[in-house]
Amino acid sequence: MNKKLCKISFEQNYPDIHLNKNDNLSEYLTIQNSPILFGCRTGICGTCLVSIKGDIPPPSEEEKEILEIFAPENPQARLACQIQLTNDIEISPLT
Numbered sequence: 001m002n003k004k005l006c007k008i009s010f011e012q013n014y015p016d017i018h019l020n021k022n023d024n025l026s027e028y029l030t031i032q033n034s035p036i037l038f039g040c041r042t043g044i045c046g047t048c049l050v051s052i053k054g055d056i057p058p059p060s061e062e063e064k065e066i067l068e069i070f071a072p073e074n075p076q077a078r079l080a081c082q083i084q085l086t087n088d089i090e091i092s093p094l095t
Contacts (some may be wrong), residue, residue, distance in 0.1 A: 004020060004021055005018045005019065006018065006021055006023075007088040007089075008085075008089055008090075008091060009088075009089075009093075010035055011086055011092070013014045014035055014047065021085055022086070023085050025080050025085065026034035026048065026080060026083065036048055036050060036080050038080070038081055040081075041080050042081065046079070047088060048072050049078075049079060049092050049093075050069075050077070050078055050079075050080045050093055051074070051077060051078075051092045052077075052083070052089055052090070054087055054088055054089030054090060055086070055087045055091060056078075056084060056085070056087060056091060057084050057086060059079075059082065060082065062083045063079055066078070071094060079092045
């Protein structure tokens with residue numbers, strides 16, 4: 001696998017995708033190719049709340065504030081629209 005690409009896999013029956021490091025997930029995941037829904041795409045609505053498995057940078061202070069509201073005390077919870085891709089990850093919707 002190309003070291004400049006990150007593999008994004010889903011727990012559901014959706015095909016894996018490969019994106020360049022530092023690509024924005026919300027620009028590539030649409031209703032047609034992802035189980036992840038997006039609302040505002042700016043990190044304030046919580047629509048794209050997911051559980052992440054993989055090594056990525058920690059959330060920003062702004063994202064932490066939203067996560068405290070929608071998923072308190074869940075260290076795997078992230079907003080998909082705010083994830084900085086640096087490594088392979090597995091995503092599942094947080095319900």
